[in-house]
Amino acid sequence: MVKRAAxxxxxxxxxxxxxxxxxxCLGILRELSDFIDDExxxxxxxxxxxxxxxxxxCEEFVASLRQTVSLCRGNPAPALSANERALMRExxxxxxxxx
Amino acid sequence: MRDRFDTLYKDHVDLMYRYANxxxxxxxxxxxxxQETFLNAYRGFNRFRGDAQVSTWLYAIASRACLRMRRKxxxxxxxxxxLEEFIPSSEGEFHxxxxxEGLSPEEALQNKELRQALNAAIDKxxxxxxxxxxxxxxxxxSAKEVxxxxxxxxxxxxxxxxxxxxxxxxxxxxRGHAExxxxxxxx
Numbered sequence: 001m002v003k004r005a006a007x008x009x010x011x012x013x014x015x016x017x018x019x020x021x022x023x024x025c026l027g028i029l030r031e032l033s034d035f036i037d038d039e040x041x042x043x044x045x046x047x048x049x050x051x052x053x054x055x056x057x058c059e060e061f062v063a064s065l066r067q068t069v070s071l072c073r074g075n076p077a078p079a080l081s082a083n084e085r086a087l088m089r090e091x092x093x094x095x096x097x098x099x
Numbered sequence: 100m101r102d103r104f105d106t107l108y109k110d111h112v113d114l115m116y117r118y119a120n121x122x123x124x125x126x127x128x129x130x131x132x133x134q135e136t137f138l139n140a141y142r143g144f145n146r147f148r149g150d151a152q153v154s155t156w157l158y159a160i161a162s163r164a165c166l167r168m169r170r171k172x173x174x175x176x177x178x179x180x181x182l183e184e185f186i187p188s189s190e191g192e193f194h195x196x197x198x199x200e201g202l203s204p205e206e207a208l209q210n211k212e213l214r215q216a217l218n219a220a221i222d223k224x225x226x227x228x229x230x231x232x233x234x235x236x237x238x239x240x241s242a243k244e245v246x247x248x249x250x251x252x253x254x255x256x257x258x259x260x261x262x263x264x265x266x267x268x269x270x271x272x273x274r275g276h277a278e279x280x281x282x283x284x285x286x
Contacts, residue, residue: 029185030261032261074204080113084130088112
C-alpha cells in the first residue's frame with residue numbers, strides 16, 4: 001500500500017502589518033455597511049470576503065461593525081404609561097383648540 | 100375629526116414616543132416632541148394624501164419638529180462626518196472594547212454600562228446622522244422609507260447610515276471597557 005503524503009496545509013497569506021490608510025482597506029471600509037446589510041452584488045461581496053480572509057484587521061473591524069449594528073437593533077426604548085398617554089392627548093387637544 | 104385623531108393617536112403614540120425618546124435621549128424632551136408631532140398632524144390631517152403610510156408621515160413630521168426644536172436651542176452647528184476619520188490608527192481600535200462576545204444583543208444590553216455607552220455614542224452623533232441611524236437600525240425602516248421621511252435619496256441615506264454606524268463603532272471601541280465586566284443588571 002502506497003502511503004499518501006499528508007496534504008500540505010493551505011497557506012494563508014501572512015498577515016503583514018499594514019497601514020489602513022492604504023487604498024485597498026479604505027476601499028473596503030467604504031462598502032462595509034452595504035456588505036453587512038447584504039446589499040452588494042455577488043462579485044463585490046466575493047472580493048470583500050477574499051480581502052477579509054487576507055486581512056485580520058479588516059476582519060476584526062467588520063465583526064465589530066456587525067456587533068455595533070446588532071446592539072443598536074436590540075437597544076430597548078422606554079414606554080409611556082397609560083396616564084402619560086392620556087395626559088399628552090389632553091394637552092394636544094387643548095393646544096389645538098387654543099392656537 | 101376628533102374620532103379620526105383619536106384613532107391616529109391611539110395607534111401611533113407609542114411608536115412616536117419610542118422614536119422621540121431615541122432622538123432626544125430623555126423623557127421630558129421626548130414628550131414635548133410627541134406633542135408637537137401630533138399637534139402638527141392634527142392640523143395637517145386634511146392635507147395627508149395617503150401617498151405614504153401614516154407612520155411614515157408621522158415620522159417625517161416628528162423629524163422636522165425635532166430639527167426645529169434643535170435650531171431654537173441654538174446648539175453647536177452640525178458637523179459632517181468623513182470616512183477617513185474612522186480608520187483605526189492602532190491595533191486596539193479594531194475590535195469593540197466591550198463585553199459582547201458570545202452574548203445575544205439582548206443579553207449584552209442587560210449590562211447597564213454597555214447600554215449607557217451605546218446611548219451616549221448615539222447621542223453624540225450629529226442630528227442628521229442620528230436620525231438616519233435611529234430610523235434604519237432601531238425603528239427598522241427600509242432605506243427607501245428613511246429617504247421618504249427625510250427627503251433624501253436612498254444613496255444619501257446609505258451614506259449617512261454608514262458614517263453613523265462607523266461613528267458609534269469607534270465610540271464603543273474607544274471606551275476601554277474591561278473584559279469580563281458584564282454582570283447582568285436588570286435595571
